[in-house]
Amino acid sequence: MSSYRPSSRTIIILKCFVHTIALVWALYYYFLAINDQLGSDPVKAIIHFTGMSALNTLLLTLMISPLAKLYRLPWLLRFRRLLGLYAFFFACLHLVNFIFFELQFDFSLFIEEVIERPYITLGMAAFVILFALAITSFKRLQRKMGRQWQALHNMVYLAAILIVIHFYWSVKSDIIEPGAYVLALLILLALRRAKLLSAYYRRSN
Amino acid sequence: SLEVVKSNSDLVSDTLTPEAKVISHNNFYEFGAQKNEPQENAQKFNVDPWSLTVTGEVEKPFTLDYQQLFSVFDLEERIYRLRCVEAWSMVIPWLGFELSKLIKRAQPTSKAKYVAFKTLYDPEQMPGQSSRFLGGGIDYPYVEGLRIDEAMNSLSLLSVGLYGKTLPPQNGAPIRLVVPWKYGFKSIKSIVEIKLMEERPPTTWNILAPGEYGFFANVNPEVDHPRWSQASERRITRGGLFTRNRIKTQMFNGYGEQVADLYRNMDLRKNY
Numbered sequence: 001m002s003s004y005r006p007s008s009r010t011i012i013i014l015k016c017f018v019h020t021i022a023l024v025w026a027l028y029y030y031f032l033a034i035n036d037q038l039g040s041d042p043v044k045a046i047i048h049f050t051g052m053s054a055l056n057t058l059l060l061t062l063m064i065s066p067l068a069k070l071y072r073l074p075w076l077l078r079f080r081r082l083l084g085l086y087a088f089f090f091a092c093l094h095l096v097n098f099i100f101f102e103l104q105f106d107f108s109l110f111i112e113e114v115i116e117r118p119y120i121t122l123g124m125a126a127f128v129i130l131f132a133l134a135i136t137s138f139k140r141l142q143r144k145m146g147r148q149w150q151a152l153h154n155m156v157y158l159a160a161i162l163i164v165i166h167f168y169w170s171v172k173s174d175i176i177e178p179g180a181y182v183l184a185l186l187i188l189l190a191l192r193r194a195k196l197l198s199a200y201y202r203r204s205n
Numbered sequence: 206s207l208e209v210v211k212s213n214s215d216l217v218s219d220t221l222t223p224e225a226k227v228i229s230h231n232n233f234y235e236f237g238a239q240k241n242e243p244q245e246n247a248q249k250f251n252v253d254p255w256s257l258t259v260t261g262e263v264e265k266p267f268t269l270d271y272q273q274l275f276s277v278f279d280l281e282e283r284i285y286r287l288r289c290v291e292a293w294s295m296v297i298p299w300l301g302f303e304l305s306k307l308i309k310r311a312q313p314t315s316k317a318k319y320v321a322f323k324t325l326y327d328p329e330q331m332p333g334q335s336s337r338f339l340g341g342g343i344d345y346p347y348v349e350g351l352r353i354d355e356a357m358n359s360l361s362l363l364s365v366g367l368y369g370k371t372l373p374p375q376n377g378a379p380i381r382l383v384v385p386w387k388y389g390f391k392s393i394k395s396i397v398e399i400k401l402m403e404e405r406p407p408t409t410w411n412i413l414a415p416g417e418y419g420f421f422a423n424v425n426p427e428v429d430h431p432r433w434s435q436a437s438e439r440r441i442t443r444g445g446l447f448t449r450n451r452i453k454t455q456m457f458n459g460y461g462e463q464v465a466d467l468y469r470n471m472d473l474r475k476n477y
Contacts, residue, residue: 036445039241040230041293043439046446102439104451109434117432169432172291173341173413174238 006075015082022086026053026093043101050097054090055163058130059184061087062160066191081137084156088134091127119169126162129155154199157192160185207275207300207366212282214298219286222295222441224368230441231375232289233394235324235331238341243375246339250330250374252395257380261321261400264312274365274380277310278302283362285385287392288424288458290410294438299383300366305357313353313401320356321406322349322382323398343413349393350406350420351384352467360385360463363396386460388422419477423468424458428477 006014029049033042038049061083068076103109113120133153136142142149164185168178189196229244236243236250255271269277280300288294308320326334326346333340355361362383365372372378377394384391390410400406410418417431426436440450457464468476 030446033446036443038445040226041240041439041441042446043450044240044293101446104449106437106451109437113434116429116434119432172238173234173343175342176338 011075011078018079018082047094047097047102050090050094054087054094055167055181057083057090058087058160058163059188062188085134085137088130091130095127119166122162123166126159126166129159157189157196206369207280207371209282209300210279214282214284217284219296220442222297223443226441227295227297227367228373228375232389233375233377234341234343235333236375237333237339246332247374252374252379255379257397259307259311259399261402262314262317263401264314266311271379278306280365285383286458287385287389288438288454290388290390290430292433292435292438293441295441298368299362299364301362301364303359304361304363305359307363308356316403317401318353319402319405320351320353321400321402322393322396324393325395325397343409347393347409348407349391350408354467358464358467360460386424386457386464388424391422421476423473424454425456425473426454428474
């Protein structure tokens, strides 16, 4: 359908654009929170903002390959790692906010929360996965790890599932917003039906 | 502004939560489930005319109109800590009168063992009542209840104002309950009916999630919410992200001296 192929220079400009949006977006929210301008409870607000940003960026990352296939835009794939790393970046901020500002460095409370609260357990598990994916995201390591790299990075689907449940379990009563995320994730997973099933059968053989 | 005959301000050492935060950080799902939505969606809420009916197991049921809410009883200022079940808290100067005065005026019968409260049901004015998107998926009207001895405790307040003025709509105008030793969701807003009953009345959050929210809902640092700890809380005051505002939660929100007796011989883990 489309044969548009951006030059390397255009790709670099687009990547700078992504960096600018993500960083300015984050800095702007922190500026508001630090100056007590992010609602009445800036701590809750910044935790929510970084958590939702991590989830949104991750879903955006998972949208890239279906879009690239559907519209035959292979160059889109060159943004997948960048967005994935920003999902991890926001997840890091989310966790740091929780420990620094919500729990205010009460580490025993942190351990207790991770063990006792299922939604926090899931959130931490997802964070560990994203951490593993982030530190193995270099091209050189990818070549070195070969097939194992792909197996490891397929864990991104598990992380996405855990994060959506983490969000679902964290809200007090409203199920519509988390429900919409469940639906979006199911669509993204359904688009990869074949790949996920074959990976599953390969493992169980 | 409202005229007040006495105040407990000399007994309270907690720093007040700034008025701007008290009126912009609200759980009032009738106007939206996000904390900022009630302030945004409630400003056109019409509270005059109003009618508050006191009925049920009483000798002399009666109804108060809008003016009477402010004139039948002397108003006093009560500075109370408010502890939300979500583990944040505020300190708020309420204006109002003791719930016991209202109940005594109706002369409860010997069958009056519980007090049931009901919020206005008016989906045209309260968009959360007609929209699942706004209203958080709870059944309306919002209902709450107290045991009669809890209701008669001198801490139980019917509030008609805060910070010297009538209540803003997002805080439960024109009249709301304040029960400072219980989680905030017990303190029902915009009340139209108070009914004395022999049976324990249903309560909104208990209906929605009985494993998470009990009938008593006393502030208790030893009984965690299934999804988060209740051992500590963050006090909403002035200041941004770096304010060190995490404090230990006190049993009965620090009002044990006045209310612990109400729960003698009760297992508070079971009766959460």
